[in-house]
């Protein structure tokens with residue numbers, strides 16, 4: 032038996048071009064999975080992803096796709112399914128457009144809900160059909176601890192991430208008898224481009240709320256996603272795993 036947790040699996044990772052998604056793509060490749068990552072831009076590290084894939088007997092492909100666009104998602108998922116069975120889907124693409132609710136424009140609300148939440152509905156609707164037919168599959172949605180405890184200045188983002196949790200649990204109930212598992216992770220404060228743009232003062236305030244006393248590396252989120260995607264988690268569905276250094280306990 033292979034010691035690679037995802038040997039021979041075909042996986043879709045949305046938002047795999049950088050940050051947490053890129054770490055998930057790398058971790059999946061290292062576990063022997065072939066990955067198609069959906070994002071608007073190709074990863075600056077695509078060359079090294081190809082090397083990593085070759086080293087582990089896998090393949091990696093970038094699929095240009097705006098995950099908030101229904102037609103683009105349907106076409107991208109169908110193209111992946113035509114190349115081989117879809118075993119794993121990770122809905123990770125996400126954006127922030129922060130601001131106090133009184134000043135927030137409707138566009139800022141809609142952009143965040145569409146990219147972070149509607150995207151997961153679109154990708155799952157297209158991919159779960161195939162998983163159900165094969166009576167096998169694992170879906171992991173990347174929520175946030177903010178979707179559980181809230182955060183002033185992020186009503187749109189927190190609503191999208193709380194929505195993802197409700198979506199995860201409801202879909203898990205819909206597809207459980209068909210052999211498909213659906214889980215979520217809820218990261219706390221992770222070092223990526225998304226958090227890099229926060230003002231220094233806000234970062235220090237956030238760090239002060241983390242019992243482990245430090246921010247997370249993207250790889251620390253990816254390792255839990257690998258676990259949930261793999262057969263190691265074969266009896267886990269509808270679960271939300273916080274990966275937040277204790278921030279939301």
Ligand code: NAP
Pocket residue numbers: 045046047048049050051052069070071072073096097098099123124125126146147173174175176217218219220221222223224225226
């Ligand atoms: P990031 O470094 O900014 O990466 C975001 C990724 O999402 C990129 O690959 C980006 O690719 C993709 N993306 C954004 N809009 C997209 C769209 N419309 N269509 C397709 N892809 C899109 O952010 P991150 O920190 O890694 O965040 C990844 C996920 O983790 C997000 O869902 C975020 O909410 C969540 N999260 C992050 C933290 C944190 O502290 N960083 C904490 C909790 C949860 P392109 O720009 O190439 O399209």
